[in-house]
Amino acid sequence: MTHDSMRRKYEPRQAVPKSERQATSAMIASLAAEGYDTVAAPFGHALVDLAKRDERIVGLSADLSKYTDLHVFANAMPDRFYQMGMAEQVLMSAASGLAREGFIPFATTYAVFAARRAYDFIAMAIAEENLAVKIVCALPGLTTGYGPSHQATEDIAIFRGLPNLTIVDPCDADDVADMVPEIAAHPGPVYARLLRGKVPSVLRRHKPDYRFQLGKAQTIREGRDVLVISTGFMTMRALDAAVQLEKDGVDVGVLHVPTIKPLDRDTILAEARKGGRLVVTAENHSVVGGLGEAVASLLMTNGVTPQFRMIGLPDAFLEAGALPTLHHMYGLSVDRVVESIKGWVGE
Amino acid sequence: MDNRRFDNMSLERRAWNIRRKALRMGEVQGQGYIGQALGIADVLAASFFHALNHRPDDPEWEGRDRFLLSIGHYAIALYAALIEAGILPEDELETYGMDDSRMPMSGMASYTPGMEITGGSLGHGLGIAVGMAMGLKRKDNPAFVYNLMSDGELGEGSTWEAAMSAVQHGLGNLICLVDFNDQQADGKATEALARVPEEGKWAAFGWHTQRVDGNDMAAVVAALDAARAEPGDRPRVIIFDTLMCKGVDFLEARESAHFVRVDPDEWARALETLDAGMPE
Numbered sequence: 001m002t003h004d005s006m007r008r009k010y011e012p013r014q015a016v017p018k019s020e021r022q023a024t025s026a027m028i029a030s031l032a033a034e035g036y037d038t039v040a041a042p043f044g045h046a047l048v049d050l051a052k053r054d055e056r057i058v059g060l061s062a063d064l065s066k067y068t069d070l071h072v073f074a075n076a077m078p079d080r081f082y083q084m085g086m087a088e089q090v091l092m093s094a095a096s097g098l099a100r101e102g103f104i105p106f107a108t109t110y111a112v113f114a115a116r117r118a119y120d121f122i123a124m125a126i127a128e129e130n131l132a133v134k135i136v137c138a139l140p141g142l143t144t145g146y147g148p149s150h151q152a153t154e155d156i157a158i159f160r161g162l163p164n165l166t167i168v169d170p171c172d173a174d175d176v177a178d179m180v181p182e183i184a185a186h187p188g189p190v191y192a193r194l195l196r197g198k199v200p201s202v203l204r205r206h207k208p209d210y211r212f213q214l215g216k217a218q219t220i221r222e223g224r225d226v227l228v229i230s231t232g233f234m235t236m237r238a239l240d241a242a243v244q245l246e247k248d249g250v251d252v253g254v255l256h257v258p259t260i261k262p263l264d265r266d267t268i269l270a271e272a273r274k275g276g277r278l279v280v281t282a283e284n285h286s287v288v289g290g291l292g293e294a295v296a297s298l299l300m301t302n303g304v305t306p307q308f309r310m311i312g313l314p315d316a317f318l319e320a321g322a323l324p325t326l327h328h329m330y331g332l333s334v335d336r337v338v339e340s341i342k343g344w345v346g347e
Numbered sequence: 348m349d350n351r352r353f354d355n356m357s358l359e360r361r362a363w364n365i366r367r368k369a370l371r372m373g374e375v376q377g378q379g380y381i382g383q384a385l386g387i388a389d390v391l392a393a394s395f396f397h398a399l400n401h402r403p404d405d406p407e408w409e410g411r412d413r414f415l416l417s418i419g420h421y422a423i424a425l426y427a428a429l430i431e432a433g434i435l436p437e438d439e440l441e442t443y444g445m446d447d448s449r450m451p452m453s454g455m456a457s458y459t460p461g462m463e464i465t466g467g468s469l470g471h472g473l474g475i476a477v478g479m480a481m482g483l484k485r486k487d488n489p490a491f492v493y494n495l496m497s498d499g500e501l502g503e504g505s506t507w508e509a510a511m512s513a514v515q516h517g518l519g520n521l522i523c524l525v526d527f528n529d530q531q532a533d534g535k536a537t538e539a540l541a542r543v544p545e546e547g548k549w550a551a552f553g554w555h556t557q558r559v560d561g562n563d564m565a566a567v568v569a570a571l572d573a574a575r576a577e578p579g580d581r582p583r584v585i586i587f588d589t590l591m592c593k594g595v596d597f598l599e600a601r602e603s604a605h606f607v608r609v610d611p612d613e614w615a616r617a618l619e620t621l622d623a624g625m626p627e
Contacts, residue, residue: 058485082481082516084512085511085512085515087508087511087512089470089474089504089505089508089509090474090477090505090508090509090511090512092474093471093473093474093475093477093478093505093509094474094475094477094478094481094509094512095478096474096475096478097474097475097476097477097478097479097480097481097482098478098479098481098482098485099478100463100464100475100478100479100482101478101479101481101482101483101485101486102482102486103482103485105478120468120471121471121474121505123468124465124467124468124471125464125465125471125474125475128455128465129456129457129464129465
């Protein structure tokens with residue numbers, strides 16, 4: 001006897017015309033953003049630069065250095081690099097031990113393995129004692145086509161409940177590079193979502209003097225009709241969508257929130273209070289427990305009640321496939337963001 | 348080594364003092380993991396008064412040997428040892444497990460001087476010890492890291508990740524102490540996951556391995572000495588076979604002793620029984 005939910009359905013999961021089919025995005029794939037320059041391995045290079053100035057920096061990987069860009073650091077500073085093998089629990093425990101001895105360990109793996117497999121070790125060995133471990137994880141949210149085993153669609157929800165832990169979701173190559181010294185300088189533990197490989201450089205194209213600041217939300221683009229409050233690479237999507245929407249007469253502002261915890265409450269409240277705009281949150285994460293719900297809670301508890309909508313991944317285990325296909329399917333593509341906002345503005 | 352100043356009192360007497368302090372703490376609370384404390388007292392006495400290099404007046408001294416209590420619920424035993432060693436004041440003994448105490452029921456680093464880590468989520472200590480041993484090597488600090496864990500923790504997968512890692516990284520400055528009393532929450536460890544003898548597992552993982560009677564002071568001391576003296580970069584483990592409630596015969600005889608039940612009128616009797624066996 002087979003339970004209904006266990007019964008396999010061997011039909012193709014997506015109805016995509018043959019001419020439009022794309023190959024599954026590999027784990028090492030870079031995130032594409034049309035029309036922007038890219039930077040190779042911004043995390044690895046930024047960590048090498050920092051480690052040259054600060055001898056406390058060490059790097060640890062659980063057999064994924066090539067897929068987190070930590071190999072750049074490992075090659076440049078082999079004596080500062082620890083290969084921990086495929087063992088995420090001791091990866092986090094050992095990072096905790098190194099932090100106790102005065103080092104600043106950057107512990108890297110995939111977001112799914114940190115959030116799901118190593119959670120107790122992050123909670124008790126690192127966060128409870130407020131130790132300076134920097135957990136930097138590739139494949140956040142929907143950035144691989146390998147399916148739920150590799151898609152960390154609920155990592156922020158898992159980590160938001162953990163006291164002491166700062167959570168960062170950078171948007172682009174500059175955010176990734178600039179967050180490295182900032183999170184290292186922060187005295188407590190940090191969980192950072194990583195974009196690796198060839199990473200687009202986006203934010204300074206829209207706002208030349210932009211620079212990542214830990215804990216700060218920053219307006220990248222002003223707009224009278226809609227305020228998008230976004231994090232991670234969804235800020236890229238929001239900015240591109242804003243350019244398209246401008247042609248249709250919809251003026252969209254974008255507030256980039258790369259630090260999800262602690263939330264920059266003052267800036268978000270001040271922006272949301274500005275005159276009658278539709279407020280839309282956008283994140284590369286489940287709509288459960290991420291930025292959207294954090295902002296909703298902040299606004300509600302402060303009596304700020306604009307028209308409010310959320311863009312994010314559904315509360316579901318997602319399909320496998322090519323990233324552009326999946327981003328379109330789940331509403332994270334520029335076109336789908338444009339479509340969503342247009343629909344809400346017209347309500 | 349700093350511990351030489353303690354030489355005027357026998358280690359057996361130190362162990363007895365630790366047992367007595369633990370019993371007094373148990374009496375205050377009317378409960379506690381007293382069985383474990385009585386069982387591990389000899390290992391703690393030999394650690395704090397023979398093996399460990401430490402300064403009681405400076406528990407964060409950079410040159411100290413680190414002593415990690417992975418088993419948070421053994422805190423009552425470590426508090427007794429820390430008081431005996433002069434790291435905690437004796438007059439705090441009666442606060443054990445009370446509101447506002449620095450000695451909570453399960454050991455936490457932020458509460459207690461001398462408590463290196465927050466244990467209690469079992470299977471954490473050895474991995475943290477791996478990182479501290481790596482860190483000490485990076486700093487050319489010759490101190491050892493000791494991790495005290497229980498036989499129950501041998502069931503945690505993280506213990507074996509850490510065991511492999513210690514060998515891979517050549518952590519000869521790491522000494523793991525396993526209290527094998529063959530008791531865990533639901534019964535015997537050997538009837539849970541410890542069916543295969545432990546020393547063979549550790550040896551196969553590449554550790555320098557010893558197994559001794561953890562209530563025989565001469566054997567405990569010899570094992571600690573051998574672990575420290577062992578040349579090379581293999582991590583070291585000592586499996587101590589101990590008897591729950593050692594030193595209080597009517598409790599030793601009590602079955603299912605993970606959380607040994609002691610009735611209100613029995614604490615005084617336990618202290619009397621222990622006192623009758625006071626060593627020189």
